[in-house]
Amino acid sequence: MSGLTTTRARAWALTRSDGTVLGFTDHDRDLSFDGISFRAGTGMSAGAIVQGTGLSVDNTEASGALSDAALSERDILAGRYDNAALTIWEVDWQDPAWRRVLFRGSLGEITRAGGAFRAELRGLTEPLSKTGGRVFGAACPAVLGDAQCGVDLDQPVFRAEVALLAVDEGGAVLEVPPLGDFAADWFVDGNVVFLTGAAEGATVPVRREEALGDKRRLHLWQAPGFAPDVGDSVRLQAGCDKRFATCRFKFANTENFRGFPHVPDDDWLQVTPRADGDNTGGPRGR
Template identity: 55%
Template structure:
């Protein structure tokens, strides 16, 4: 088999789309997946360790209209996609072995190509497990722990892009909200080339005439154009006061606001 070895990749996105790639010069097929040789996807050496160490590798490839497009990449549709890598005998695909399974991590675009980090099955062991005891809320606004309904009137608004300058956008048609109402919230693009992209709101200022200036923490991968519609979702800074006064949702607050601060442990004790 050593003289007929090729590599084959199967990548399953979170939306269910499955694509197959191979570094062989002809198409391969097994497990109901067609592995194409013309995708431009290849892999660097897979580093595998014993025990609980994290396997890692990189996938590099070219952007194309037929397989991995710039729009899908920038929209995050490839984030956390499931990845399997085989060594396969191209003369007999039944003779193969699975050498890597994991998911895509950070994806970096460079010109007409991309580079994606691969993370093995043991990678989740690096994450914090269990509940964190902290004065601020540990839930995500609107999730199953928070239980707040973001479709309630007043907690979202739609507008039209008037001006776009990287991580700063000026919108029209957004009125009736206090300045800062959408800080720590989300901006979602509803139309245009950037449709489906979203970003976290860093700053939110109300301007005269129903206009609004929104600053994002990071510019979107595909920039919205003037005339594109966007939706703003109210932001939460995770404080107990915000949960109680802004969202009227203190019953579901997932923090510990009365937890003593860290300096309490080293504060001098007063004898009484």
């Protein structure tokens, strides 16, 4: 352990949601431990880590160069690094068995500029700062297709794979075949998953639909990170507006509806007694 001050380096292990593990180090040679190869020369570095006692959130940031060999802009825009798990070690590069964990957490907001990236790192206690618990309201809080919802989105009635007929606004507006088997607005609040082309892997929610004769136009909430081209394949997934009627008539899934459709709304709660006429306590008009 002698000489650690001049032989120490930092190593990062980044685990994406798809299970891919990437290792980086600020040393000038590759390091290896815990079955992970930490690559040098990636240009990645981290700022000072702010740590505190109790449940305060540890935080820092990392920055580096974007490259296909390390963190590529394409993968970042496709969301593959959203909430990726991160561990940072301080390690003796002469003997990696001597190391200590400096930080555990996840990636937060990632910004890109000039071929480089900067990422916010969030500590393990960061989720404790968020409001938890169940909200009781008329709308269903479940995510369409998750374990609470139970709808199988792989059924043909809830999805379609088509080729793009036209692309506008960088991919924020798409034109697809008429999809006569699907009712109007069937995919509103659903998703478009790009299967081929420059935007492959990206998933973008649908804001609204338009019927255009022999075509259907989809307006997305935002363009994918890379503009798709005419002819690219996409998967359209049905959407849900969280209402009881939609759950009943579109998905036949009322037994799994998680909302409370008969909860009084804000207008009902603000109703005041009538100040004129006969107020018998009975239904209005009697």
